[in-house]
Amino acid sequence: MSSRARHVLITGGSRGIGLAIAQAFAKQSYCCTLISRSTENLETALSTLTPTASSTSRHQYIVGSITSPDFWTTTHFKERGLGKGEDASKIDVLVNCAGITQSRLFTTTPAEDIQSIIDTNLTALMLGTRFLLRNKYLHSTTKSRSEAGPDFTPCIVNVSSLLGVSGGYGAVAYAASKAGVLGFTRALAAEYVGHGVRVNAIVPGYVESDMTKGLNTSQLQDRILLKRFGKPEEVAHAALFLAENQYAHNCVLNLDGGLSAV
Template sequence: MIRHALITGGSRGIGLAIARLLAKNSYRITLVSRTESHLQSALSTLPDPISPGTNSSRPTSPHSDSASVTPSPHKYVVGSVTSGMFWNKHILGSSLRHEVVDVMVNCAGIGQNSLLVRTTVEDIDKIVDTNLTSMLHGIRYLVKKRHIRRSDFGDRGKVGREAEFTPCIINIASLLGVKGGRGAVAYVASKAGVLGLTRALAAELGPQSIRVNAIVPGYIETDMTADIERTSLLSKIPLRRFGTPDEIAQAALFLATNQYANNCVINLDGGLSAT
């Protein structure tokens, strides 16, 4: 069965790696990001989830202000997740129409490299809005408008392959949200909030058969870590290397498919949290 995954921040890095792996495992993907050129490039790299020999009319096409026709079963939505206008029927809603989202991955995020007193009010708001507030708005919208499938756990007694598939929300947090970090107060606060959001929603949405989980990456090879001075940092990581986006994607696939994973927080930091 082809399922549907909505991924914010899905045009590159961890979000794109998750999109590719889910597509390989029979998911149709909707990518969300601010830059259309990045989305178009990302979309072209997603494998077709349709099994060989399966007939499909492929009715969907990328949605944007200047949508182009494509045979891909995947699509994208251009917009800023921090915008109050994005999470409404005019932008995201018009793209989803009557679609159901089986997996929502909240991966949109920005970093910080400045002491709090040197960080502008505008930058603080931007960091918290992107990394945390946008998740609140997005999850609220999808659940309220019933784009995320809900049920009454009619098959709660079944296990393994017999268990009913339950939708899953996966929030990307950060090791800094647990350990803290100098020069990233707003970022740390926002990522700690993501873990609190995950715990609260796991309890609130669980009875509606919606699972909520989080991944806590350490230092990962992405654009966000490209300019980090690594010599001393690598000496603190027991595995002596940064992780890869593909390794984070493997955790996302586990959370999407394991039907008992709710309030499951997966730590992937090469052992840095143990030091």
């Protein structure tokens, strides 16, 4: 049994897959901290989470852009809530879920759009993870393992995309950024294992979300063996599995309904 609520930090946690992940973790008695740019979306998201049982730790959020140069700073985090209270200062699970998509041919994509996609989907993910590791928000000690539960080790879950493996028409910069997420996952898993932190990734195919609105759904579903898009809740189950299974390290979990088999 853990002596405190486990704490999960989720970027892009106010809607879509990120919110579904928060809801899944909250149901398992995790304390959730959500990061997003919209206060309104974050407040709505928090209202959907199962309340924590702990009197010393509650769900919270941090408003801001993860691509902002001053976002990943200790001062900023403490001002915005993280670090207030003994429970809140320790992160057991980091889910890097924030991301933006693309639907434009590469040669017509403005340079600033390419830069924005890479900054959001890859650079901010790396800088945020580095900040949390450097400042001991996310680390493993004998004390932290005993508090979080027997033999529980901190875990990073990076949300990539099937396009990062197979490529995709009209999504060159997006595919490149998500391929980078997988490279980052594998390299960090090898480099940081000595610090007692597990690193894993999820590779979703097409999932019902704001990102897939406007796509030719029927045509895409015909290519998927299960003949449907995935649900955010199904990706959330995968994130929870990777966090809780203590043998999951350098695990790249494919969730595409069979699309990559054809």
